[in-house]
Amino acid sequence: MRLGIWAKAVRLSLYAVFRNKSPQPPKGGSKIGEFKSPLGGWGLFLLTTFTGVFLLNYLDSPTAKPVAATERVKQQFSHDLAVFRALIETRFLPLAERSASADSMKTAFLACRRAYKKLEPFAEYYLPATTRLVNGPPLPEIEAEDNRISEPGGLQVIEELIFPEFDVRRRNDLIREIKKLRRELVRYADFEKDTDLTDAHVFDALRLQIFRIITLGISGFDTPRCLNALPEAATSVHTLSTYLSFYNTKTPDFYRLVQILQSTEKHLNQASDFNTFDRFQFITEFANPLSTQVLAFQQQRNIQPFNEIRALRTDAKTLFDTNAFNPDFYAPTVATRSNPAKILLGKKLFSDPVLSAGDDPPGGKRSCASCHQPDKAFTDGLPKNASLSGRGFVRRNTPTLLNAALQNAQFYDLRAQTLENQSSEVIQNVDEMHGSLEYAARTLQQNNVYRAWFEKAFPTLRDSIEPIHIQNALAAYERSLVRLNSRFDRAMREQNNGTGKPLLSTEERLGFNLFMGKAKCGTCHFLPLFNGTVPPVFTQTESEVIGVPVQPNRRQIDPDPGRYALFRLDPLKYAFKTPTVRNIVQTSPYMHNGAYQTLENVLEFYNQGGGRGLGIRLENQTLPTDKLDLTDREQSALLAFLKTLSDHN
Structure with a gap:
């Protein structure tokens, strides 16, 4: 076995499992799912390392029988799953059980989140029900027609227990949620042997992951408290690089793809602040070229996109193509x-x-x-x-x-x-x-x-x-009334207004970046439709409880019960569909009751934290209740951006 392969594998395993290691290695046996390892924490780590060494050596060996790319995808997923489970078992759970250091727990948690991001493309693609309990929103899952409410679980629930501050009185809750997460990961274990994977499936899942980064990742959708969205997006891009490397053709198309992947990952790693990150630049200069090049490389390999009806067309180069949606x-x-x-x-x-x-x-x-x-x-x-x-x-x-x-x-x-x-x-x-x-x-x-x-x-x-x-x-x-050709859309396609000047002003770009970042609008009004239809597969439309008052600034909620009138489930009291904000300048007045006459009033409502921010007692509000603290300049920029979503512009 070549020493280079040994060094690479050990380095990768050390980085993945002990990048931010706890003060002392865990002691005693460890459970993975329902299996109790007799090896202990270090033994489990070494087992994971040697497994990675063996796989890397075998796959790189010139005398080895060629392994199909799809098999390498499965093996990579299984390896990353083992690393994730080891992180939970040997590092995060012991800290939750015994450590008094909140910082150590937060560091371990963030390492677990990055490990999950390596699984996300195929976990979301093949195992969405399980994935909701691994990294779903920290809200009850409601199956209204079945009159059923399921409690949430997973990384986002755990995040709320340790960010912004860990309350030691909730240690037992934290331990319970980590163990729940560990049990859910067992369901991922059959991916390698039970999944009917083709090259077309691989590219489909990877392109959807790019769209997931654009729409959910950089908006902080699944990292609302720890604000670790940008490093996680970098991890996601690195994961794309890993999987696409299995299709290396040593052609200019492949090397062009590698170059875009590297520059995209580098750009995300260099981002210094969640709130000031230029999402407009990221999408137009990095993400759109990346999704376009992945499709081009796929077709160059004669791996055709699926020929089926989807909301987002399978051959859309970007989310902003003129006819991207069907x-x-x-x-x-x-x-x-x-x-x-x-x-x-x-x-x-x-x-x-x-x-x-x-x-x-x-x-x-x-x-x-x-x-x-x-x-x-x-x-x-x-x-x-x-x-x-x-x-x-x-x-x-x-x-x-x-x-x-x-x-x-x-x-x-x-x-x-x-x-x-x-x-x-x-x-x-x-x-x-x-x-x-x-x-x-x-x-x-x-x-x-x-x-x-x-x-x-x-x-x-x-x-x-x-x-x-x-x-x-x-x-x-x-x-036929689909209108996705606003000035914003044309800017996303990097068109100009005929004069060579940018289609969006500096203020309008700031407004978009606020919408997708600090103002948190994009975590409910999802890009690029700006409604509640959840990307990147666009098969589910969400409702929210935001606490609309009977009149602006009144501490009295509008009496319309919303979805609760149809399904008598408490989380649905005052729940309403998240509408589109496209063409919003032409659609006043606003909200289900028409209470707000101007967009300025609407922005201030959200800036205050919705109904609860106004002082309305509303325990089931799903809109974050924290004040956004948007300045007058920032609210003006948001308003300027919203005006770019009009299709007559």
């Missing part, structure tokens, strides 16, 4: 996906009051466009629109339909899973349209022009127009 992913069936004829029919129906007609009352009074007005970004400019009868108001503020297709649930309370269901509820709502889909279908059936349009839109239509055809046509039109 709204048809959210259509309930293949048959309900859009076509040009459906869209044109839906646009016509959208403005036709026939949809509010019915046997009782006779005649149509209102169309979809009455409240969703195109010249107001498909809103109505009112806190709440008048009810159809004119006596009182509808229940909630009218939301924009721009980009509404890019979420997996509709309405402020997420009660409709599809746009088809959403249109049905609005049409038949007594206060909103008081129509009848059945009546509208019969009426449209008798109109020869409409009949021809329906037959073109639905080639399989044989007998009569049905309510589902109306619903699907409206949904197809709404799916």
Whole structure:
């Protein structure tokens, strides 16, 4: 065995396991999952080291049988998992059990977080349910339809126990959470033998990890208290380098990729401060070129992206490509996906009051466009629109339909899973349209022009127009209302305004960096859609409890219970969907009750810490309650950035 390989393996293992070692090596036996190691802490460390030595020597040996890249990926994952488990067992757990040094515990915790980041690309890809209990948000997981609440667990829960300060009175809670984490890691152990891994899967997982870094990593989404986001992002990039090295072709494309990976990692390692980090520069100069080059290298290796419908297209070079998103992913069936004829029919129906007609009352009074007005970004400019009868108001503020297709649930309370269901509820709502889909279908059936349009839109239509055809046509039109070409988007594509000058001013760039950093907006309004649809797979839309008052600065919460009205689960009291902030300048007033007339009012609400910051008693608020302490200049910069998200710019 060559000494170079020995030295490399020992150095790597020492760095991974004892980079910030505790004062004394652990003593006695150690558990890994349910297995009690008779070797003790040092024995476990040596076992991990020798395993890495053996693997590195075997894989690098010129006489060894070539090992497929996918097998090397599995072996690397298993090795990194062993290191992670060893860190917990031999370092972090003993400190939690006995140490009085909070700094030592924090150092060990941060080492564990970096070790997790080496597993994240494939853990998130193949084992998302387990991963939620390893590194999920420190909030209960709610399965509303099943009336079930599951307690959170994992690194983010542990983070809250030791940051910013460790409370020795909660030592038992800390120990319990670490042991829970250790048990969850056992579920990762079968990855190597049970996973059907192909080269296409590897590249798919790695590109999603790049998008995860851009959207969640650098925003501090999973490091809200320790603010270790940037070093962890560097670890993630280094992990990408490790896995991509298994596909070394010794070609210019590969060396170009290596160069981008190295410069990206170096840039992150040199970042000195979470709040002042230039995320705009990072995305445009490093992350976007990286995702583009990984795709190019993948295709150069003749490993084609998957040919399947996804929210984020599999062949998108960056998150900001003109057609990066496919709204048809959210259509309930293949048959309900859009076509040009459906869209044109839906646009016509959208403005036709026939949809509010019915046997009782006779005649149509209102169309979809009455409240969703195109010249107001498909809103109505009112806190709440008048009810159809004119006596009182509808229940909630009218939301924009721009980009509404890019979420997996509709309405402020997420009660409709599809746009088809959403249109049905609005049409038949007594206060909103008081129509009848059945009546509208019969009426449209008798109109020869409409009949021809329906037959073109639905080639399989044989007998009569049905309510589902109306619903699907409206949904197809709404799916055509995707607008992702604002000045901000063009800046992310490094376009210019024709004069050679940057598309975003210095103030607007500062506003974006605040949005994704100090102001914490990007941890709920996720880049690049700026709504609650969670990247990088965009299959789940989140709701939050932020504590909106009845009026600005009032210490009284709005009485609308939100999702709690549908599912009587305490964490859902006053929970509402996280809406998009795209085109926000055109969609005032704001919040589900239209309480805030200006963006300045909204920013101040968040700056104060939401409802609890205003003095409202709200135990289940999910919005961080700490004041943001944004200066007037910073709030002005945020406002300037939000204006760049308008698609008419």
